[in-house]
Amino acid sequence: MGRPLDWFRKIGTYGARAARSRNLLRYLGFVGMAAVFWCFMTFHKTMQQDVTVNVVLVNKPLGATFITDIPSTLTVTVKDKGTMFLRMKFHRTPVLRLDFSRYADEDGNFIVSNDQLLSEIKLLFRQEASLIKVSPGSIITRFTLLPGKRVPVSYMGEINVQADEQHAIYGEISITPDSVTLYGDPLKLASINEAKLSRVDNTALDATLERDVPLAAMTDVRIEPRKVHLRVPVEALIRRQQSIPVEVRNSPPGVHVILFPSSINASFLLPQSLYKSSVDEIVAVVDYNDIAANPHASKVHVNVGERRPYYHNIQLAVDSVEFIIEHDNHAD
Numbered sequence: 001m002g003r004p005l006d007w008f009r010k011i012g013t014y015g016a017r018a019a020r021s022r023n024l025l026r027y028l029g030f031v032g033m034a035a036v037f038w039c040f041m042t043f044h045k046t047m048q049q050d051v052t053v054n055v056v057l058v059n060k061p062l063g064a065t066f067i068t069d070i071p072s073t074l075t076v077t078v079k080d081k082g083t084m085f086l087r088m089k090f091h092r093t094p095v096l097r098l099d100f101s102r103y104a105d106e107d108g109n110f111i112v113s114n115d116q117l118l119s120e121i122k123l124l125f126r127q128e129a130s131l132i133k134v135s136p137g138s139i140i141t142r143f144t145l146l147p148g149k150r151v152p153v154s155y156m157g158e159i160n161v162q163a164d165e166q167h168a169i170y171g172e173i174s175i176t177p178d179s180v181t182l183y184g185d186p187l188k189l190a191s192i193n194e195a196k197l198s199r200v201d202n203t204a205l206d207a208t209l210e211r212d213v214p215l216a217a218m219t220d221v222r223i224e225p226r227k228v229h230l231r232v233p234v235e236a237l238i239r240r241q242q243s244i245p246v247e248v249r250n251s252p253p254g255v256h257v258i259l260f261p262s263s264i265n266a267s268f269l270l271p272q273s274l275y276k277s278s279v280d281e282i283v284a285v286v287d288y289n290d291i292a293a294n295p296h297a298s299k300v301h302v303n304v305g306e307r308r309p310y311y312h313n314i315q316l317a318v319d320s321v322e323f324i325i326e327h328d329n330h331a332d
Helices: 002-043 082-088 114-122 186-190 288-293
Strands: 046-058 073-081 095-099 109-112 130-135 139-144 149-154 159-163 167-169 174-176 179-184 200-205 209-214 221-224 227-232 234-249 255-260 263-271 284-287 299-301 312-316 320-327
Touching: 073 114, 095 114, 109 114, 114 130, 159 167, 159 227, 167 263, 179 186, 200 209, 200 227, 234 255, 255 288, 284 288, 284 299, 288 299
Parallel strands: 046 095, 159 200, 234 284
Antiparallel strands: 046 073, 073 130, 109 139, 149 179, 167 234, 174 227, 179 221, 209 227, 234 263, 255 320, 263 312, 299 320
């Protein structure tokens, strides 16, 4: 008796599941129909949207150079049915081709007015579409057919960089390229002999600085290239110890000062690439004027003398040395 009852229970379960599935399918069908109806009503309504239009210049002479660039894109506010905007999403961005010869004059002006822009852009859309506005509203720039003027780039006065305590700027600061070409009115270019780098300020550098830096803009002048590559070499500092000579300065004629010792140990930081190089240019200095000011003293103070700028934090092992003075004997 148990087995037939199990069959009836299973049949009832399958029936309930099938009924729920049919109800779910009906629900999804109604939702789909509503979505299709909503899309149909929405996309057939008149809508207003901003559309990006790419700008391409055609028939430009090979030697023509614009002082300021024409915009590469325009933003056009368009009013049309939603289906048009839907189709545009699956097509390429509209392209406006402007004929150089049509809008350029003999005085070096390139002008496309607002009405001319709208007239050209209108051809890219349906006849029923309404163009509300275009941004920018017009294109006004100048061009030249003359070759440019090559000038050097001035940059040292515009660079203010410093390394941190564990590093040093060592090597030549350089820019690439070191000269640029200027385009503009010949009378204006005649008074310009250089281009300047934009100001660069960096402190606490711990690695070589490499950066593309724009050049300072000039009114009604085009600069090519507009950026140069700046390189400021930075190296880690390494501590080194070395025996350095002690020199006497400002001793009068006929007077010889003998120092004990005549060389002392010094500790200093130098760029890593110079660690194995000679450091003979570092000297310690005794000033004879200090001896003359204290004639009864047995020792004189020692200072660090002139040295190259890439030696840092020089520390002397002693701050004073002993001395004796000898005078020349002149026979009659």
